[in-house]
Amino acid sequence: MANKILVIDDTTVVRVKVREMLPPGNFEVLEAKDGLEGYNLILHEKVSLIMLDFILPKMSGWEVFQKIQANSELKKIPLVIMSGRKEEVTEKIPEPFEYFEFLNKPFDNRQLITAIKSAMAKAAKKGSRDTATPVAAGKTEALAANPVSTQGEGASSSEIQALNAKIVKMQAEIDSLKKQLTQVVTFIKQKIK
Structure with a gap:
């Protein structure tokens, strides 16, 4: 099944523009x-990416953002916040934006794809930070050489193996996201030619 991208915007033109800029299939x-309809779709659909206008009727983009951030599962979804007035966003959420990517309206294909890539990277980075694994990827050798102390003793090999397994799983998820992103970019480049 194709990845689901949710575009929450009160302007039909923006919703259609995003649809047309993304590779078909x-x-x-x-x-x-509106924000309320968008938030309900977030709750009931398994979306891969959310594109959220900041100024919306019924429930503002700010309110939707707050609800997403308050839910540990929803905040893992890559998020692009869109607005023609960045100052309205920075008024509520100071830069640098670490939980989402900002896309200034109006935007073109290149800007859209760049924002999506960045949002996915931020979500992957945030996901690795939010896990219980206290070890960053690439630190496996250091962990094996200097076992983590637990209650005054060295970590058991089973604990190290469990941590290493988590690292491998997280790296696989990151690699999968990178691969998907590369496929999207390649397809878009082919369509632009």
Whole structure:
């Protein structure tokens, strides 16, 4: 099944523009015309990416953002916040934006793809930070050489193996996201030619 991208924007033109800029077949684009409808879709659909306008009727983009951040599962979803007035976003959320990517309206294909890539990278980075694993990827050798102290004793080999397994799993997830992103970029480049 194609990845689901949810575009929450009260302007039909923006929703259609995003749909047309994304490669056909790789994505299923879901649309919501207000924050309440968008938030309900987030709760009931398994979306791969959320594109959220900041100024919306019924429930503002700010309110949707707060609800996403308050839910440990929802905040793992890559998020792109869109607005024609960045100062309205920075008024509520100071830069640098670490939990989402900002996309200034109006935007072109290149800017859209760059924002999606960045949002996915931030989500992957955030996901690795949010896990219980206290070891960063690439630190496996150091962990094996200097076992983590637990209650005054060295970590058992089973604990190290469990941590290493988590690292491998997280790296596989990151590699999968990178691969998907590369496929999207390649497809878009082919369509632009």
